[in-house]
Amino acid sequence: MITLNAIVQRSGAAYRAQCGTRLSDHQRRVMHAIEACRTEALGGQVFTCPACQTLRYSYHSCRNRHCPTCQQDAGAAWLTDQQALLLAVPYFLVTFTIPAELRPVARANQAQVYAAMFRASAAALQQVAADPRHLGGQLGMLGVLQTWTRDLRYHPHIHYLIPGVGRTATGQLVFPPAENFLLPMRPLAVLFRAKLRAALRQIPHGTVIPAAVWEHDWVIDCRPVGTGETALKYLAPYIFRVALSNNRLLSADDDQVTFRYRHSDSGENRTSTLPVNTFLDRFMAHILPKGFVKVRYYGFFRPAVRADLRRIQAQLWLLRRHGQFDPGIPQPAALARGAQITPCPVCGIQMQGRHLAPRSARAPPQSVNAPGLA
Numbered sequence: 001m002i003t004l005n006a007i008v009q010r011s012g013a014a015y016r017a018q019c020g021t022r023l024s025d026h027q028r029r030v031m032h033a034i035e036a037c038r039t040e041a042l043g044g045q046v047f048t049c050p051a052c053q054t055l056r057y058s059y060h061s062c063r064n065r066h067c068p069t070c071q072q073d074a075g076a077a078w079l080t081d082q083q084a085l086l087l088a089v090p091y092f093l094v095t096f097t098i099p100a101e102l103r104p105v106a107r108a109n110q111a112q113v114y115a116a117m118f119r120a121s122a123a124a125l126q127q128v129a130a131d132p133r134h135l136g137g138q139l140g141m142l143g144v145l146q147t148w149t150r151d152l153r154y155h156p157h158i159h160y161l162i163p164g165v166g167r168t169a170t171g172q173l174v175f176p177p178a179e180n181f182l183l184p185m186r187p188l189a190v191l192f193r194a195k196l197r198a199a200l201r202q203i204p205h206g207t208v209i210p211a212a213v214w215e216h217d218w219v220i221d222c223r224p225v226g227t228g229e230t231a232l233k234y235l236a237p238y239i240f241r242v243a244l245s246n247n248r249l250l251s252a253d254d255d256q257v258t259f260r261y262r263h264s265d266s267g268e269n270r271t272s273t274l275p276v277n278t279f280l281d282r283f284m285a286h287i288l289p290k291g292f293v294k295v296r297y298y299g300f301f302r303p304a305v306r307a308d309l310r311r312i313q314a315q316l317w318l319l320r321r322h323g324q325f326d327p328g329i330p331q332p333a334a335l336a337r338g339a340q341i342t343p344c345p346v347c348g349i350q351m352q353g354r355h356l357a358p359r360s361a362r363a364p365p366q367s368v369n370a371p372g373l374a
Contacts, residue, residue: 002249004068004283007257007276008034015280026290030066037062037069066287068242078239082232085142085301085309088316089175090164091231092182095221096121096192097157101213105205106156111289112203114145114156120195121158122298128188129166135183137166137174140301140309144235145294148243150261151272152282161235163228165316167300167308173315175325180224189218239295243286252276 012031016023023031036042044059061070096117098106106113122141129135142161149155164182166174176182197214225231250258250271257279260271274282288294300308319325 001246002252003246004244004249005034005037007249007252008280010252010254011276011280015277018277023284027284027287030064030287031284033062033064034067037064037067066242068244068246079232079236084306085140086228086232087140087163087165087313088228088320090179091225091228092162092164093221093223093225093231093234094125094160094162094182095157096160097155097219097221098196099213099216099218101210102200103154103156105200105203105209107154107285108205109203111292113200114289114292116196116199116203117156117158118143118145118296120199121160121192122296123195124188124191125160125162125183126299127191128183135166135174135176137168137172139163139166139299140312141298142235142301143296143298144238145288146238147286147288150264151270152243152259152261152279152286154282154285159235159238161225161231165312167312171311173312173319182222185220185222189220192220193218243283 008031012035016028016031038044038059038061040059042060042062044057047056047058048054049056061067063070098117102113106117122143125139125141129137129139139162144159144161145156146159147154147156162182164176164179168174193214200209225234244259248259248261250260252258254276256273256275258271258273259279260269262268263270297303300312316325
């Protein structure tokens with residue numbers, strides 16, 4: 001199987017030499033982590049079949065959040081943890097994007113611009129929602145930063161998963177006027193543009209943005225996505241997917257890489273063939289700044305006010321029980337996490353495992369935020 005790890009192992013050293021100082025130390029550490037992932041360098045385990053003595057080696061993963069091999073199964077665990085956040089109301093996915101003219105500034109100042117995008121979009125949502133003419137209450141929001149298009153081009157945007165319910169300052173629940181409507185998008189776009197403009201004036205190069213950027217209309221997308229469970233399953237890939245999953249890679253050699261993607265307008269599958277260094281350039285553009293938090297909670301979803309969330313869940317349950325509210329969706333159900341077993345590939349009997357020491361002196365990374373690998 002063709003993997004990003006194999007491409008980086010084969011071409012990473014030459015790519016880093018060509019880039020020179022254009023790559024940050026953090027980007028280089030990420031590449032080294034991907035190169036070492038599931039190799040002897042990180043140690044692992046060897047499994048022995050007690051019946052036929054077949055051996056199977058399983059090396060440790062790097063657990064870096066930018067490694068597609070390590071992120072394949074992370075979504076299931078996250079879905080289980082999010083069970084406590086589910087509300088029995090319709091959910092919406094609201095997406096904030098920035099114009100193409102702002103992308104060079106964003107790429108040159110990633111930590112500052114991404115943080116400003118979060119602050120401006122979240123504040124705009126809460127301000128419009130608080131207006132009695134629209135909703136009249138505070139929202140609960142789960143925001144996720146994504147920086148790529150399907151063909152790996154740089155396109156930073158933020159997805160917000162929002163339940164269709166608000167909470168007033170007195171603790172009362174308020175609901176949108178229709179199941180498929182959350183907030184008016186035009187005033188939301190105007191407010192987001194104004195707040196982001198003010199924030200970008202405080203960062204390097206923020207004053208050289210063309211004036212036309214602030215004069216044309218900005219577009220914000222809002223669409224209903226069904227129940228809480230459906231919405232979480234929809235959003236999980238955005239949280240744990242890196243810019244390119246391994247199953248989209250079609251071919252790779254020393255000169256070029258071919259991968260498939262779905263065209264956003266037509267919906268048809270297409271292929272893109274790039275020189276290997278161009279391919280790595282596109283991938284490296286999506287390495288997040290060290291320590292940057294790409295998933296953020298706002299309103300009554302914030303961890304510090306989870307007691308408010310529990311009260312909202314109880315209020316919705318009482319309203320539904322007494323027939324005062326019917327969202328037309330089932331109550332949230334538990335999301336189960338399956339156990340992992342290692343069967344023998346020859347005879348099918350469960351294999352017995354023992355640890356392998358890493359080839360290097362250090363232990364394998366223990367978290368995605370381990371020093372040098374985040």
